[in-house]
Amino acid sequence: MTNRKGTALTEGWRVMTSDHGRLWATRERPFPAAAEEAGAARTVDGDDLAELCRVIAEQESLATLASAP
Template sequence: MTADTEVTALDLLAQEFGDIWQIMRSDAGRWWATRHKPIAGVEDVVGCSRTVDADTPAKLSQRFAEQAKLIQQAADITEILRVLETTYPGWSTTYDGHWRADRTPPITSAQAAAGVVASLSTPSYEEFTEQLAKQATLIDRCGGYNT
């Protein structure tokens, strides 16, 4: 790759991806990019990277596409968590590779006797929402979330 081609490839990559990535080429000829923003929340869990590298501009572009899918997956999970907390008040929900919910405020003795649990954790989203729905029914039978 000549110096002119190298600058053109860098310019093209920066034009397309520069709003998300700081792109550079090492003295050894390897292509690198670092995200402008740090990895946050679920992005770390799903495998987003702060820095990616590749042998060629084309391969670096592929890495950007892979990262874009992971970033979207993290955004989708974050939105699901927001909806779950709206749908099931009284639960703090997180995702760390498993779907998790912790009851806030603490459960009452009547709720515990009815089968309400302080926390849930499962790798399956479907099982998680089934468990949350079951817990909501139990809590409602005990007088609701505010009792």
């Protein structure tokens, strides 16, 4: 895997490219327990940058909803 840390997709996420060209991102900090219980994934993948950004946004949205009062 190649580390693409310089790629600015979403702050707080580290982007990597697999040897086969698939993009992966991992959140630099864990989600709160409630977010993980709601299904937020700390590591996600996508075929291209657009899909990866969409999946990251979904995880952040899940975390926000899980943290809402």
